[in-house]
Amino acid sequence: MKYHFLGDMECPSWLLEEICANFSNLTVLKFRELCQRASHLMIYGHDKPILASTSEGINSISHHKNLILIGRWLLLKPAGYECPAEDLEKEVVQLGLPPEHGRQLKKTYDIYKNDLREKVRNSVHKEPHATILATSPTSFKMQSGSQIFDVSMSSTMMSQFRNDIENSLSNLRDFTDTLPSAEN
Template sequence: MRFRFCGDLDCPDWVLSEIITMSRLTSIKMKLLCQVVMASLLGDELDQDKAKKLTSDAKFDQSDLQGAVAALGFILRSASRYGVDSASLDSELQQLGLPRELAAALAKTHTDNNEKLSNHLSESSLRLSTLKSVSCAKESIKLPNNGGNVPVNTVRLNYLDTDRKEEEVIFTLSQSQLQSLVKDLKTARSKMEELSTE
């Protein structure tokens, strides 16, 4: 059977097994656990202590907790990615065996945070680094063998890599190279803006 929140594919077997595990939760604990997972999807660190506390009544061991958190993350992320509405998500989760109250709690968390999550996913997808600052300074380089001085533009890019470590790249461009680069970047930006409005 195909499910919209899975991109019109079958639900992965590991998610099915975690749905059985999550069925032991109460609807209130499911709602609170969904909120913890959603906060982590939006960029906060996962609150492990709170998640453990919420699942202690259902007698989750460490692997149950990790599996449930992973499954909730998968469901919430995928539902947002594929633009699934609350009613469809609720219905599909019930078809997979999640009790009605728990499916409703999960779908409600999705509805309440869908716009924020979609924006966060689009901002962070396909991004290898995050630009912090750019500076450009005119300098001159002395050529060897008394060739005189040549004016150049020294560009400094400061960015955070995928591990959130700060890096710096420095390179020089002639005035014509700099003008060509700026023109190409403006063209690329306008194309991206056209695509985002379609």
């Protein structure tokens, strides 16, 4: 079965096992605290301090793994795929998470959804544009950022390189034609 919060992919068996065997055995309070701390860890890169009176033994090393799993798989991935909070809740409950835990996850996701989406957007690696400065039948010079690259190859290799680039651009154009428009 495919899940929206995983980008319309099937749930990995190890994640299903974690949901059923690990997260389901946590109290609602502990799961809520893990969700809040995981969201903070994903957004800010560090765990927020929790008052000892509310912390239910959550500082153990085994719970750090839970923070990462909840943060990356149950908060960041859905945000990256723009999964509605209601879908996330329904799907994790369908995978075996208790309904109370699903509601806690949904509440946390609703609170931090925009920050998580921004984190995903900013984490995508972007290469600087390259500008062709000069070309010849067997070489070209390009600039990317402040670096200048000289690329030389045989005329056969240059011809193959040009064909590969043209085919790639054609495939990208064909692919973009299948995407829904931004107006929808």
